[in-house]
Every structure is written in structure tokens, then in C-alpha cells.
Amino acid sequence: MQYFSLTARLIAGAFFALLLGACATPQTQALLKDKGTLPTQSELAHTPFYPQEAHQCGPASLATAMSASGVRVDPAELTPQVYIPGREGSLQVEMLATTRHRGMVAYQLAPKLNDVLAEVVGGMPVVVLQNLGLNFAPMWHYAVAVGYDLKREEIILRSGKEKRQILPLKTFEYTWSRSDYWAMLALPPGKFPKTVQEDKYVAAVADLEHTGKLKEAQKSYSAALTRWPHNLTAQIGLGNTAYTMKDLKGAEAAFRRASKDHPDSAAAFNNLAQTLYDQKRYHEARVAAQKAVSLGGPLSAASKETLQQIEKKLGKT
Amino acid sequence: MKSAFFRQVSRVLVVSMLGLSLPMSPAQAKMVSTDEVAAPAPARTPEQQREHIRAMLARQDVQAGLVKQGVDPAAVKSRVDSLTDDEVSQVSGKLDQVPAGGEILEILLTIFIVLLITDILGFTKVFHFTRSIR
Numbered sequence: 001m002q003y004f005s006l007t008a009r010l011i012a013g014a015f016f017a018l019l020l021g022a023c024a025t026p027q028t029q030a031l032l033k034d035k036g037t038l039p040t041q042s043e044l045a046h047t048p049f050y051p052q053e054a055h056q057c058g059p060a061s062l063a064t065a066m067s068a069s070g071v072r073v074d075p076a077e078l079t080p081q082v083y084i085p086g087r088e089g090s091l092q093v094e095m096l097a098t099t100r101h102r103g104m105v106a107y108q109l110a111p112k113l114n115d116v117l118a119e120v121v122g123g124m125p126v127v128v129l130q131n132l133g134l135n136f137a138p139m140w141h142y143a144v145a146v147g148y149d150l151k152r153e154e155i156i157l158r159s160g161k162e163k164r165q166i167l168p169l170k171t172f173e174y175t176w177s178r179s180d181y182w183a184m185l186a187l188p189p190g191k192f193p194k195t196v197q198e199d200k201y202v203a204a205v206a207d208l209e210h211t212g213k214l215k216e217a218q219k220s221y222s223a224a225l226t227r228w229p230h231n232l233t234a235q236i237g238l239g240n241t242a243y244t245m246k247d248l249k250g251a252e253a254a255f256r257r258a259s260k261d262h263p264d265s266a267a268a269f270n271n272l273a274q275t276l277y278d279q280k281r282y283h284e285a286r287v288a289a290q291k292a293v294s295l296g297g298p299l300s301a302a303s304k305e306t307l308q309q310i311e312k313k314l315g316k317t
Numbered sequence: 318m319k320s321a322f323f324r325q326v327s328r329v330l331v332v333s334m335l336g337l338s339l340p341m342s343p344a345q346a347k348m349v350s351t352d353e354v355a356a357p358a359p360a361r362t363p364e365q366q367r368e369h370i371r372a373m374l375a376r377q378d379v380q381a382g383l384v385k386q387g388v389d390p391a392a393v394k395s396r397v398d399s400l401t402d403d404e405v406s407q408v409s410g411k412l413d414q415v416p417a418g419g420e421i422l423e424i425l426l427t428i429f430i431v432l433l434i435t436d437i438l439g440f441t442k443v444f445h446f447t448r449s450i451r
Contacts, residue, residue, distance in 0.1 A: 089420075093405075095418075132442050133432060175442055207401050210401055233355045306347045
């Protein structure tokens, strides 16, 4: 008896909540009203499909996105890196980290439906996190957006065991909004998202460098610099990856370019000084280090240390 | 007296831990890392040092949490090392709450009915056999 009254109350409550938010698919509405530059329909029909086993939608979705970018991976290989048995699922941060682990740039999209569809048009399948249930009974699920049709108001996903799941755009927006519109790309080095934002892209490459994928990070920095020739982070990153791989000449060239482009960057002069020091060119190193120290700022402690180290060497010789 | 002693000991411990597990960065401490240029931190102050220690402790917390959740202890270190400080802080202390995509369905009859109806209305997509009305 009590159980049923609780049931009734819950159902009533749920519907009340839903009614309040009944027209809460603003992005779909906006898109259907004005699709901007998007074509009416698009589909990446050749995107591979890995049917999900048990709770492995994380590995399956990642494998789908990676394989589409030319890095053939079996979901089973990704499971030990991205799956958490106790949670029977995969965390968003580990989806990003695992992508980097495979030498790819993990790029998180802006929370816009328009951007997801635009990436599909640009040839990139998009990994999305959905809550297929409701906020109080969540059912978190990763899928890969591979197509859409605005006329039919549909999105096409590789999802679970369904190779071509067709969802009404509205339903997709409901389920996707519950993850705060989380979406990511797995990009091979040198390839840019269609909706790329300069700072976000370069920061994603810095994360790739942080993961230790130096060659891939370096290639991505170079590509970023052809697109945005004056980006300081990419210039420093190019130098740092070269330095870590013991290519001192390459590092020197990158830091010189950075210091010329950004004469107010203490980081550029400090790292140039250290690179010259490693080549035993202490006098030149001192000039660069002095410049770094004179620029002050948050890095001044590091610059002072570099200068002291050089002075010590010069004092000895 | 005693607490002063322990504070000293803990300081020594913290410093030695710092030395043990510095994150991957250019070979020498004198290089400024790309991360620091991408997201400049405020001046190197005691506050920032504390931040660094906090990040390290968060890393250990996540590592222990993952093992508790059944991740292979042999793989856990490299998994956590792959995360950036920012990513670690996003999940530290919340490993059992943050979304874990995997499609787990353990629901009561009540919620089953609600979800069935919401599926049909197109607000959710829990069941394979539902087709939403438009």
C-alpha cells in the first residue's frame, strides 16, 4: 500500500519536473530554426563499429573514435587503461588521458550541439557522454556521434550494441545536457578540429606533452605554429619537447623565436638561457638569463636560479 | 613541544616526498614547463607550494581510490600519471560520485515505470524497445 503511494508520488513528481522543463532543448530549437552553415544532412558512414561488451562503452567509444582517425585499437586493449571495475564504467578524465596515452590530442569540445554536428561534417566522429536516465537515477553512457539529419530532426550514433542508433535530436539533447554537454575528439597530431579554439588546442597539446608523448606533441606544436605563428605556448612547447628529447639546437631555435616574438616572456629567455648553458655557451646564456631576471613576474625565482647557476660556472672558468 | 617535533618531521616527510615524485617535466628544474606558460600560476609563493603539495596528495588519493575500485594495482600508477593536475583535482575525493559512463541499470520498479514513460516521451533513452513519440 505504502509502496504504491510512494510510486504515485514519485511518478507525479517526475512528470511535474518534466513538464516544467518540457521545452528544455534550446540548442535543438535554435538549430532547427537556423542551421547556419551546417548542411541539412551528413554522415560518416565508414566509421568503424565496436559493439559494446558489458559495461565497456568507454573503451568501445574511444576505439571507434581512434580507429576513425587512423589509429587502429581494439577496445580490449583500452580497457586496462580506462575501465574501473568498481564503478562498472569509465571516467571522463581517463577518457581524455587514455587518448593522450595513444599519442593523440584529446580535445574537449565547447558545450554546443552545433559544434558536435560541425565536427561530423568536418570528418571527425565525436565521443559524447550521455545520462540516458534521469538525474536521480543516472545511467551514464558513452557513444559516438557519426551523423545527423536536420530535416528528420535526428542524430546518428554508434552506441552500445547498436551500429546505427537513430535518436531524435531532442532526446539526444536531453540525455547529453545531463552530462553538461560533454564531448571530445581524438585527434591525430597535425589535425585540427573544425571548431578549434587556439588556446584550448594548444593547452590540449601541452597535456599531451605532459603525458610524455613528446614526438606527437612536437608535431602538434609545429602544426599549431603554422596556423597561429605567434602563439607563445606553442613556441615554448616546441622548444621544451626538443629540449627533453636532447635536441638542443632545435630547442635553441624555438626559444630564440619565442623571445623575439614575445620580448616580455621571462619563460622564453629563461629556457633559452638554460639551453645555451647546456651547450656550455655560458656568456650567451648569462645575457639571456639576465634578461629573464629583469622581466621579473611569477617566474622570477626560476630565472634567478638559472642565472646563479650560470654565474657559478663563469666564476670557475 | 611534541607537536613542534611532529611538524618538523612532517615537513621533512613532505620535502622528501616532493623529491620522490616530481611530475614529468623537462629534465632540469630550471626549465619553465609548457604547462606553466599555458596556464600561468601566480607568483611562486608559499601558497603555490601548498598548492603543489595538495596536488600531490590528491594524486595519491586518486591512486588509492582506483585500487579500492578494483583497478589493477600494477596499472594504477601509470594511469594516474597520465592525468594532469587539473584532471586529478576534478576527481579527487569524488571517485564514487563523478559520472562513470558504463550503462549500469539497477533500478526499482518505481523508477522503471518513470523511465519507461519518459523514454516514450523522448526525455530519456534507457530501453532498447522504446520508440519515442514526437
